[in-house]
Amino acid sequence: MTVAIIDYGVGNLFSLRSSLSYLGIENIVSGDAAALQKADRLILPGVGAFGDAAAKLRESGLFDEVKRQAAAGKPLLGICLGMQLLFEKSYEFGEHQGLSLIPGTVEPLAPDLPAGSGLKVPHIGWNSLNIIKDDPLFKYFTPGAHVYYVHSFYAKNCAASTLATSEYGITVTGAVRRGSVWGTQFHPEKSGAAGLSLLKAFTEL
C-alpha cells in the first residue's frame, strides 16, 4: 500500500507526510503522473486560494491526470482546499472551474453566517464532526469527535454526497464522498488521534 501525496506546488506537505509515516503507511510526495499511477491511493492537499491552486494543478499537467485516475476508480482523498477542488465550481475571488468529480459549489462562509452571531471568518479551530451518512472512512472514528478546521469558503449544493458536517452558525460541509472520491474540509493530519483514524481508514478502503 503506497499513498501518493500530489505535489503541485501548493501548501506545506510536511505534516501530511509525517502523519502517514507515523501510521506506518508507505508514502511518496510526487507531481509525476507515472509515479502517481503506481500509487494505490491519492491524496490531494491544498491551502491558499482556489483559483491559484486550480491554475497550478493545470500547469503541472495533473488536472486531467487526477480526473482520469479518479474516474478509473483509484481512491482519492481531497483535504481542505484539496476537497474544494473536487467540486464543479468555486466563487472565491471570481468564478473558477474545479475537477467536477463531485457535484456542488464552493462559496464564501461570511454572507451565510447568521447576522450578529459574532462568528469569525476564517472558521479556525476544533469543531465536532457529526456523521450524516455512515461510511468506511469512519471505521475508527468516534462520532462527534472534534476535528481541526481552517477555512473561509465551504462546499454547498452537495447534499447527496455529504457524509459529515459541523455546526458554525450554519451547517458546514465537513466530509464528502462520491464513489471512490472522498474529501474532508478539515485537516485530518492536524486533528490528533481522531484525524489519524480517518487517514488509517482511508488506506484500508
Added chain:
Amino acid sequence: MISKRIIPCLDIKDGQVVKGQNFQGVRAVADPVELARFYNEQGADELVFYDITASVEGRGLFVDILKRVAAEIFIPLTVGGGIRTLDDFDRVLKAGADKVSVNSGAIADPSIIPRAAARYGSQCVVLSLDVKRVGGAYHVFAKGGREDTGKDALDWAAAGVANGAGELVVNSIDTDGVKQGFDLAMLDAMAARVNVPIIASGGAGTMADFAELFRHPGVDAGLAASIFHHKQVLIPELKRYLKAQGVEMRI
C-alpha cells in the same frame, strides 16, 4: 459547535523550555519534545513554540526540535521568535510549523504581514503583540516587553488584521507572570476591534481564570506556560471543569 482552545506555550532557549516572570529571570524546566508529547497526550488543542535564542547554534537546535515534534504530534503548531523575513517563515514552515507568529519583526517592518499572507495565506500568519497600559491607553511594547513603541495596541492589531494577519496572540505585560487572571478589559477592547480569532495570553493562575476568560465571547483561546509546565493546572482537569461550566471543549 466550535470549541475554545487551550494552548500551552513553550519558550525555548538553547534547546530547553524556559519560563520567566514578567519576561525576566528565565529558567529551564524541561525537554521540549518530551513536554510537547506530554501536552498532546493531555489534550492540548495546539502548541506554541517561541524561539528566544539569540545564537546561530540555538536557532539550529530550535529547528531540530520543531522537526522532531512535528514528526509525532498531529495538532496545530505555531512558531514564533525572531521571525523577520519570508526566509524565516520558510525555515519554520519546512520544519513542520502550521502557523508563524510575528511580533518584533512586524514592528521593524510591517510589510512582512501582507507579504507573508500573500505567499502562505492569512491562516498561516499570526500577529503576536505585547501590550501594556501607558496613561489611559494600551501601547505595543517591543524587545520582549522592554521598550515602548508608542503605538496604540488596538490600532496596531486592527492594521495587522487588515493587512492579512489571520489570528492574534495578545499578551498583556501587566498581567503576565502575575497569575491573577487574564487582562479581560484589554481583551474585550481588542475583540471589539478585530474579527479574527484572539488567543489570550498572560495572567492565568487558576482554572477559574480560564472560566472567567471564556465568559468573554470575543476570546477564542487561552494560552499559558508556567502553570502548565509546573503542573499547577492539569489540562484534562481544566477541560472537564470548563465543560461542566458550559464552555465547548474538545475532550
